[in-house]
Amino acid sequence: MALLNRSEWYDIARDTNWTPSYVGVEDIFPDEMSDAFGLSLDQWNAYDEPFKISYREYVQVQSRKDADAYSVKAALARSNFYDNAHPGWQSILKMHFGALVLLEYNAVIAEAKMARFAKAPGMRNMATFGSMDELRHAQIQLYFAHENVSKSRQFDWAIKCFHTQNWAAVAGRAMIDDLCLGRDAATMSIMLTFALEQGFTNLQFLGLAADAAEVGDYSFSNLISSVQTDEARHAQIGTAALKVLIANGKKEQAQRAVDIAFWRNWRMFMTLTGPAIDYLTPLEKRHQSFKEFVHEFIVAQFERSLEDLGLDKPWYWDLFLRTVDYFHHSGHLELWFVRQTLFWNPSAGVSPPERAWLEEKYPGWGEKWGRMWDVVGQNAIEGRDDKVFPKTFPVLCNVCGTSSGGIPYNGYHQGHWTDHGDGRRYYFCSAPCKWIFDVDPKRYLGHLSITDRLLAGQILPPTVEGALQYMGIHPGERGADADDYAWAHQCAAVSPSQTKVPHGNLATGL
Amino acid sequence: MTDVSPTESLKPLRTWSHLAGQRKRPSEYEIVTINTLFRANEREALELASDVPMNRWYKRHRAESRLQHDDWNAFRDPDAVTYRAYCTERDRDEVYVDGLLEQYAAQRHDAGLPADWVDRLAALYTPCRYLFHTTQMTSAYAVVMAPASPVVNCAVFQMGDAFRWLSRVAYRTAELGKTYPQSGFGKQERARWEGAAEWQGFREMMERLLATYDWGESLIALNCVALPAVDVALQQLKQDAVARNDGLTRFLIEAQLGNSARRTRWMQAFLGFISQRPENGAFVREVLGRWGPYGDRAVQAYGDAFGAGRGAEAVVAQEEARPRMP
Numbered sequence: 001m002a003l004l005n006r007s008e009w010y011d012i013a014r015d016t017n018w019t020p021s022y023v024g025v026e027d028i029f030p031d032e033m034s035d036a037f038g039l040s041l042d043q044w045n046a047y048d049e050p051f052k053i054s055y056r057e058y059v060q061v062q063s064r065k066d067a068d069a070y071s072v073k074a075a076l077a078r079s080n081f082y083d084n085a086h087p088g089w090q091s092i093l094k095m096h097f098g099a100l101v102l103l104e105y106n107a108v109i110a111e112a113k114m115a116r117f118a119k120a121p122g123m124r125n126m127a128t129f130g131s132m133d134e135l136r137h138a139q140i141q142l143y144f145a146h147e148n149v150s151k152s153r154q155f156d157w158a159i160k161c162f163h164t165q166n167w168a169a170v171a172g173r174a175m176i177d178d179l180c181l182g183r184d185a186a187t188m189s190i191m192l193t194f195a196l197e198q199g200f201t202n203l204q205f206l207g208l209a210a211d212a213a214e215v216g217d218y219s220f221s222n223l224i225s226s227v228q229t230d231e232a233r234h235a236q237i238g239t240a241a242l243k244v245l246i247a248n249g250k251k252e253q254a255q256r257a258v259d260i261a262f263w264r265n266w267r268m269f270m271t272l273t274g275p276a277i278d279y280l281t282p283l284e285k286r287h288q289s290f291k292e293f294v295h296e297f298i299v300a301q302f303e304r305s306l307e308d309l310g311l312d313k314p315w316y317w318d319l320f321l322r323t324v325d326y327f328h329h330s331g332h333l334e335l336w337f338v339r340q341t342l343f344w345n346p347s348a349g350v351s352p353p354e355r356a357w358l359e360e361k362y363p364g365w366g367e368k369w370g371r372m373w374d375v376v377g378q379n380a381i382e383g384r385d386d387k388v389f390p391k392t393f394p395v396l397c398n399v400c401g402t403s404s405g406g407i408p409y410n411g412y413h414q415g416h417w418t419d420h421g422d423g424r425r426y427y428f429c430s431a432p433c434k435w436i437f438d439v440d441p442k443r444y445l446g447h448l449s450i451t452d453r454l455l456a457g458q459i460l461p462p463t464v465e466g467a468l469q470y471m472g473i474h475p476g477e478r479g480a481d482a483d484d485y486a487w488a489h490q491c492a493a494v495s496p497s498q499t500k501v502p503h504g505n506l507a508t509g510l
Numbered sequence: 511m512t513d514v515s516p517t518e519s520l521k522p523l524r525t526w527s528h529l530a531g532q533r534k535r536p537s538e539y540e541i542v543t544i545n546t547l548f549r550a551n552e553r554e555a556l557e558l559a560s561d562v563p564m565n566r567w568y569k570r571h572r573a574e575s576r577l578q579h580d581d582w583n584a585f586r587d588p589d590a591v592t593y594r595a596y597c598t599e600r601d602r603d604e605v606y607v608d609g610l611l612e613q614y615a616a617q618r619h620d621a622g623l624p625a626d627w628v629d630r631l632a633a634l635y636t637p638c639r640y641l642f643h644t645t646q647m648t649s650a651y652a653v654v655m656a657p658a659s660p661v662v663n664c665a666v667f668q669m670g671d672a673f674r675w676l677s678r679v680a681y682r683t684a685e686l687g688k689t690y691p692q693s694g695f696g697k698q699e700r701a702r703w704e705g706a707a708e709w710q711g712f713r714e715m716m717e718r719l720l721a722t723y724d725w726g727e728s729l730i731a732l733n734c735v736a737l738p739a740v741d742v743a744l745q746q747l748k749q750d751a752v753a754r755n756d757g758l759t760r761f762l763i764e765a766q767l768g769n770s771a772r773r774t775r776w777m778q779a780f781l782g783f784i785s786q787r788p789e790n791g792a793f794v795r796e797v798l799g800r801w802g803p804y805g806d807r808a809v810q811a812y813g814d815a816f817g818a819g820r821g822a823e824a825v826v827a828q829e830e831a832r833p834r835m836p
Contacts, residue, residue, distance in 0.1 A: 002612065003608060003612055003615070004681060004684055004685055009681045009685070010680075012639070012683050012684055012696050013639070013677050016639060016640060016643040016676070018640055018700055018704055019704060020713075020717045022714045022717040022718055023717045023718060023721040027721035028720045032567075055670070056604045056607075056608065056677065058597075059597045059600040059601040060604065063597040066597060102546060105547065105659065106547075109547070109654055112650045112651075112653035112665075113654050115646070115647070116647050116648075116651045121643070124646070127650075128669055128670065128673045132593070132666060132670055135663065135666050136593045138546055139543070139592055140542075142542045142546070143541060146542075149522060149523060149525060149526065150522050150524050153520045159526050159545060160527065160528070162548040165551070170557060173556070173557035174557040174558070177556035177557045177558050181555075182556050182558050182565075442561060444558065445559045445561070446559050447557070447559055474518070475518065475519040476520030476521060477520055
């Protein structure tokens with residue numbers, strides 16, 4: 001006789017709900033930790049995870065994947081790829097590791113919260129793997145990033161970033177805490193695995209792995225592909241949860257969770273991935289614009305997922321589609337301006353051929369952002385540091401923690417705020433972030449963005465240098481223009497008239 | 511890091527800045543394990559309003575716990591287990607278990623078991639999946655609550671091990687059910703867990719433990735009382751499996767106890783680590799005093815099912831199985 005098939009015993013392993021009697025069900029599964037939707041243990045018994053794997057299969061598959069990823073790295077260790085890589089790609093690596101790796105570790109904890117508090121046994125088991133997966137993602141990526149610490153102090157931010165009060169760390173923590181640990185297990189399964197992982201990171205990793213292969217970074221490409229395969233599995237936890245919730249009359253609440261999480265993810269995604277694809281990736285290696293990527297993968301896939309479940313598109317869907325054209329262009333310009341706060345060196349990405357590419361992909365780009373870069377370039381050539389570095393920091397959204405991302409020259413103004421009962425005016429980047437706040441203000445009350453802290457006198461001295469110190473980013477770590485303004489000189493050489501614009505001052509933000 | 515002068519330009523180091531001060535070159539374990547858990551700031555765990563339930567939860571059950579240490583990141587797992595080491599080792603362990611299952615299946619082992627022993631497996635072995643699942647859940651809680659990554663990660667692997675044995679028991683439940691469709695395998699475990707006398711001590715302990723949210727009390731009660739009690743119960747079952755010529759159950763339990771030894775090692779190191787702060791000793795004693803009786807009742811009730819005096823033997827055995835403060 002051979003071994004039993006998994007299907008012959010799998011259901012027994014997820015038949016583990018029982019009726020406690022020494023304490024109450026609510027003592028073991030308090031609503032605030034388990035299920036804001038208020039379904040019973042029996043209702044959750046219907047949960048059926050679509051991707052089934054046993055522990056035995058898990059350790060076998062995972063140990064092989066690890067052996068592959070680590071051995072490719074070892075084989076390519078002497079290739080000196082990093083030293084000869086395009087500066088834009090070097091920046092993408094630093095950004096990726098610093099902005100992401102410890103968030104993966106945070107997901108170890110978040111998945112464990114589902115493994116402990118979810119009322120569905122299948123979810124508890126899948127989240128047990130999910131937690132282990134996330135530990136893999138944190139550890140393997142730290143190991144890869146560590147290889148480069150002796151090459152640039154900025155790689156130290158792979159582990160340092162989220163221990164600081166850097167604005168990017170504050171925004172990253174605010175997002176992940178609002179979607180994951182700050183929610184009950186059921187809501188988290190929707191926000192983390194359905195909206196974040198299935199909606200964004202799973203697809204983002206596919207794109208990133210392809211880009212890495214394109215630039216010749218095979219070690220990193222292989223790493224990201226390997227991580228993505230885990231993600232594709234545990235990202236399905238939320239889909240199964242949504243089915244149970246919808247079947248039990250909770251569609252409206254579930255829809256709200258989806259809407260909140262998608263927007264929060266989108267803001268973070270456009271802030272980092274938008275500039276990475278459209279400005280940092282070497283021009284000759286770009287096979288798709290950020291907009292094309294979003295439409296082909298994020299939009300099409302997410303719309304299909306929603307339809308399959310019988311959910312609606314988020315109420316702000318039309319606005320979302322419009323913002324794909326502009327959020328990240330303004331976001332990139334703002335990031336470049338506050339580059340001293342970054343742990344990577346942003347390429348401006350606006351040399352003449354890059355501008356031509358941007359104009360082709362985003363007709364009208366030159367009229368909006370090109371004109372602004374003209375001013376920046378001229379100031380850079382003239383060595384006007386007072387105009388190419390910020391004098392202060394932009395207003396940051398009191399939900400997402402990033403700046404406006406509005407369209408320049410169209411009368412943009414900070415038009416979203418709420419005067420709350422605590423006497424404070426809260427500002428938002430957009431109508432959906434304001435909506436998220438208004439749905440449940442007590443989640444965000446009292447929280448101060450970096451700019452709020454500056455204005456509240458918590459950062460001393462209240463100067464840019466004081467704020468950089470407060471953010472824990474020191475000389476030797478601070479971002480600088482990746483090309484030392486070469487793009488500005490190229491632009492001036494190609495079209496001297498292009499730079500003949502009045503001295504503007506973009507240093508105070510858009 | 512805030513004491514760096516603004517004019518000094520930081521140079522690349524050979525390792526993470528937080529490990530650069532160590533005398534020894536950091537190991538792979540340290541590079542990927544230490545200092546990976548972050549919090550919003552000194553006061554709050556999460557970057558949300560102070561009053562968000564989970565911020566209050568962390569404050570009440572972790573920040574205000576009596577189990578404290580000035581530098582949790584200084585803890586080191588004595589086995590220095592990383593994710594890749596864990597999966598590689600457990601894959602090997604599972605190859606061994608697959609081999610056992612295949613070999614015994616080929617010998618039609620189950621068909622040769624005495625009828626009363628089959629009943630005993632149905633009563634005392636296959637309901638274990640509920641017990642193991644409660645330890646999986648409680649270990650998951652330690653992952654959620656532990657204050658620093660070197661401790662969190664030990665709990666992650668412990669959670670994985672609990673799920674490992676839940677899975678193997680589920681497998682055996684299905685397999686025994688094929689040979690003995692009338693014996694209730696796969697059908698009666700829940701009723702036994704909820705009602706049979708031999709399980710009520712364990713169930714009471716685990717339900718109360720699941721409803722105990724102070725992170726220190728939960729972890730110490732789990733690893734110093736509840737899981738050692740589970741080990742003792744398994745030892746007893748193994749002892750009888752040997753006597754009844756049930757080699758498969760015997761070897762499966764031996765393999766499982768190998769995982770327990772790993773847990774005991776990290777817990778022993780953990781107790782040594784927390785003993786650097788004298789107040790923790792009093793706390794641990796208090797927790798053991800509170801939970802010890804639950805462990806005693808659990809193994810007593812379970813052991814009595816094997817015959818007169820076996821429960822009392824188990825109570826003595828588990829006293830010895832508990833990790834201790836140095």
